[in-house]
Amino acid sequence: MAENQTIVIALKESFIVRVLVGKTRDAGISCEYVPCIINEIFKKLDDSSMVTLYMDEGDIPGDDILHFLVDKLSEKSMQMILIGEQNDLQQVSKLIPGDLIYSVFSRPVDNATYVNTIKDYFTKVRLGEFKKSILVVDDDPNYLGIVREWLKDKYKVFMANSGLQAIKWLGKNKVDLILLDHEMPVTSGPQVLEMLRSDEETKVIPVMFLTGKGDKESVMKVVALKPEGYFLKTIQKDELLDKLEEFFILHS
Incomplete structure (x- = not known):
């Protein structure tokens, strides 16, 4: 697992997703977009230590994707950031245990706050705060x-x-x-x-x-x-x- 590497998972690579990836990279953190497909996510998870799930309005991943993410994040002791409309966030949060969610952002996202949240997460990882x-x-x-x-x-x-x-x-x-x-x-x-x-x-x-x-x-x-x-x-x-x-x- 890479120490400072994150992925943004979304159904499509929208303009906002590209901005989030770019701002994260500008902060010196390795980041890339990954389509919301199990095989694609699986290939990238081993090299990542943080996941962002981005949802445009109504673009909620299927239950199979969410269950897969829950299983893999639990296995790797990783956490995730959720971004979306309030209704979508509430629906998705019902399927994801709270201890796997590091932070939640309602759209529109403040880019600086989002990047600082990722930095804060990696600092805590280095300090061992998420270890059992x-x-x-x-x-x-x-x-x-x-x-x-x-x-x-x-x-x-x-x-x-x-x-x-x-x-x-x-x-x-x-x-x-x-x-x-x-x-x-x-x-x-x-x-x-x-x-x-x-x-x-x-x-x-x-x-x-x-x-x-x-x-x-x-x-x-x-x-x-x-x-x-x-x-x-x-x-x-x-x-x-x-x-x-x-x-x-x-x-x-």
Whole structure:
């Protein structure tokens, strides 16, 4: 994915679309028009990190296009800008989750504000503000360090070396997922999960257990606690990243 590259998707390359593309390029941001065709969008999405969907009055993309965009943006952790008439924006917004929409503009668009919005988005991307956040809880500092190294490029990673430290940290902070060691001294993983589920502020945070025991009896004990999932500690980096990406896509 290119760091500063965006595409403008529209049913036709109108004068206004050409102006938007030109103003964006003038600001030093790579930008091009892409017709509202799934195959054409697919070819350009891998090289982009921001999408603008431009709609002339009544020119709303079909549901197949919108569903495709939702799936791909969720998969790539990207967001989009919507431009159109108020009625069209309301109709399209019903099919696009709010967390995928970065900004909405009613026509006519103020070009300077539009370009500044794209600049603001790329600044936030560089600062990692759109990354999902994960708290890793484990009493083994070496394992904490390994997992952090694996995840830090794609996620905001926080660490706690005990269950009580995790509970205290979560009293002041929010995360999108907790990776929780099942076998910890003093306060075990199951005890931590029980405390999290009994608190209004933390009960909705997804929890996945980390366990070093892969035998059937141990796994059944973990599953019986009804976490969102579990990983054996023998899992390798690529598999862990794939599983986490799959989890966030399904829960976006």
